[in-house]
Amino acid sequence: MARVLIVGAGLTGSLCAALLRKEFPQRPLHIVLWDKARGAGGRMATSRGFHDPKCTVDLGAQYVTRVPDYAEKHQSFYEDLLTHGVLRPLTAPVEGMVVKEGTDNFVTPQGMSSIVKHYLKESGADIFYEHHVTQIYLKDGKWEVCNTTGSSDQFDIVILTMPVPQILQLQGDIVKIINKSQRQQLESVSYSSRYALGLFYEAGTQIDVPWAAQYISNNPCIRFISIDNKKRNIESSDIGPSVVVHTSVPFGTEHLEWDKEKVQQLILEQLEEIIPSLPKPASIKCQRWRYSQVTKAFPDCPGRITLHTKPFLVCGGDGFIHSNFDGCIDSAMSIVEALKSSL
């Protein structure tokens, strides 16, 4: 049985794992997934409050926008997630949102990471968190992959799904396997940076604003605020509300190397100006998104590139196409196609 390592338990990695299981029923693969984080989701992360794990906030992606071009192409993916209750139409008011004709927006009642968890469950993969891949070597026709736990393992196939700059940080034989032209193209991929603040409240706290989310255009720091439970339509008397704040990209870029606590303070000061009546939260989480959304994708947006054929080493993710749900689906499908022709 071929052993496949997928690096990254974000949307691209989890969907790759689920598709691989579906596409190769007659030739089962042993799928292993490693992620450096403590849980699933990647940039579709859903964070839990310290005081109550049921109080959650989406720190990265906020909702899924279905555009007409993808409604048909990815119909089966949307239907599957809607049928399983993972996605639901966005019905709550979002101020300042530009809604283009023919588009639909969906939220995730259990948080954005529930999309990733849905695919991980379908995949039957062996998942290991806190496994930060650092080096990849070629050994006896297989890949020897090392991680920061100090252990290494051998695989027949490796699929990398992290942001491109994190692929370029890997050491070992992979450095010389990436040829000059590929390296130049990989180095041309760029991402925006921003911060996200999650605010978690005790049950019973009232947040009196008439909207569920709002895009802000006249603040030097804050670009988006969401009363996250309201956005997801899960108002409950047992679970406290939660708020997520996204900074603008210029603020994120300017403060990228700042101390997170100082950045948190700056965001809170601006938030108080926008919503003076906002109660004091029970806990706060500040997330730095160094690689937030792709501003320049890999040339010609191929969805994936093959770095080595025998043994197979491929990389994909939103850096190879565009930053959203549909981009990651396309990337995962393209990785699986490449793998099919290699087996």
Ligand code: FAD
């Ligand atoms: P990632 O989610 O980044 O997954 C890569 C995984 O690899 C991560 O879990 C990471 O921990 C892991 N990793 C990295 N390096 C290593 C290593 N060396 N070893 C092991 N593991 C490693 N999209 C939408 O559709 N709608 C939105 O509203 C939306 N809003 C967004 C708002 C923000 C603030 C951000 C940050 C993103 C948003 N996006 C949105 C974009 C969307 O979240 C991404 O396009 C998508 O999640 C990318 O998924 P991925 O699997 O390709 O990469």
